[in-house]
Amino acid sequence: MTKFFLTIFLVATFGSASYAQTLKSQKINESSYALIGEIGGRTYENQGLNANYGVVVTKDGVILIDSGASKQGAELISKEVQKITAQKIRWVINTGSQDHRWLGNDYFISQGAEVIALSKTVATQKLMAGGQVDSVKAVLKDRFNGTKPAYAQKPITQNDVALDLGGTKVQIKYLNHAHFEGDVVVYLPDQNIMFSGDHIYVDRLLGVLPQSNASTWLDAFNQIESINPKVIVPGHGNICDLNKAKRQTGDYLKFLVDGTKKYAEEMAGVEAAVKGLSNAPQFEKLANFNELHKGNISRTYLRLEAQ
Ligand SMILES: [Zn+2]
Structure with a gap:
């Protein structure tokens, strides 16, 4: 009796102390799941897993969508997958080149998985690797130990590819330059589920970074609309439908x-654009609005001006 309670106590304490709610596992259907991360920034506590991951169980093993920001983050994702299924992670697909999409690749390769990515995605990963290692290490400190950038073993040269992984049809599609150049969406046509990577943010405001291109990102979003997925696992925020994705991202x-565009045509300058567009009540309920909105306007304006 005492031993029984002690075991329960230890499991409960270990679980909450080490991995408190970093990722929330959600079932979509009999074979597909999402691991939902926090919508704020990267922290030591959340292991840099402030993003979402996909888990698709096939008859021959698990497809994992995105690999986390570090070796320890990858181990944490792997533990969450083990709670869902006894199957091994056999394939890891990278939807992009931001740290939390791919710096866990090396861990999964060491566990025998194949990393799958388009050449276009790998090119940006290689370009960004050095800077990302430095900035994530600064946040994760000792929790970054053992992390090494690693890439898809056989990058795919096409921009749109249909694969059969363990009997599950998987499409990987590059649509346009969005959050980072080379970002893709992963679509399961038979289940009508899309893992959108950083193309779609809900519940929090998206970030237009210096590497982003808002105009072509909008085009990519329009293409997602014509694919018309029933269920979307966004890059950040809760599982949603296309309507919510459209309201909060498109x-x-x-x-x-x-x-x-209006301000750029009049050559009004970036300050006038920021001032004129900073009031956007329809989006201000999204998390991180105050931190990101003005910067998003100015980077969109400056890229437009440079074109
Ligand atoms: Zn992201």
Whole structure:
């Protein structure tokens, strides 16, 4: 009796102390799941896993979508997958080149998985690796130990590819330059589920970074609309449908692109654009709005001006 309670106590304490709610596992259907990360920034506590991951169980093993920001983060993802299925992770698909999409690759390769990515995605990963290692290490400190950038063993040269992985049809599609150049979406046509990577943010505001291109990102979003997925696992935020994705990502990109275009045509300058567009009540309930909105306007404007 005492031993029984002690075991329960230890399991409960270990679970909450080490991995408190870093990733929330959600079932979509009999074979597909999402691991939902926090919508704030990277922290030591969240292991840099402030993003979402996909888990698809096939008859021959698990497909994991994105690999985390470090070796320890990858181990944590792997533990979450073990709670879902006894099958091994056999394939890891990278939807992009931001740290939390791929710096865990090396761990999964060491466990026998194949990493799958388009050449276009790998090219950006290689370009960014050095800077990302430095910036993530600064946040994760000792929790970054043992992390090494590693890439898809056989990058795919096409921009749109249909694979059969363990009897499950998987499409990997490059649509346009979005959050980072080379970002892709992963689509399961038979289940009508899309793992959108950083093309779609809900519940929090998306970030237009210096590497992002809001105009072509909007085009990529329009292509996602024509694919018309029933269920979307966004890059950040909760599982959603296309309507919510449109309200919180598509409409926001359109607001930025159309809005800044007007100021750029008049050569009004970036300050006027930021001032004129900073009031956007339809988006201000999204998390991180105050931190990101003005920077998003100015980067959208400056890229438009440079084109
Ligand atoms: Zn991201």
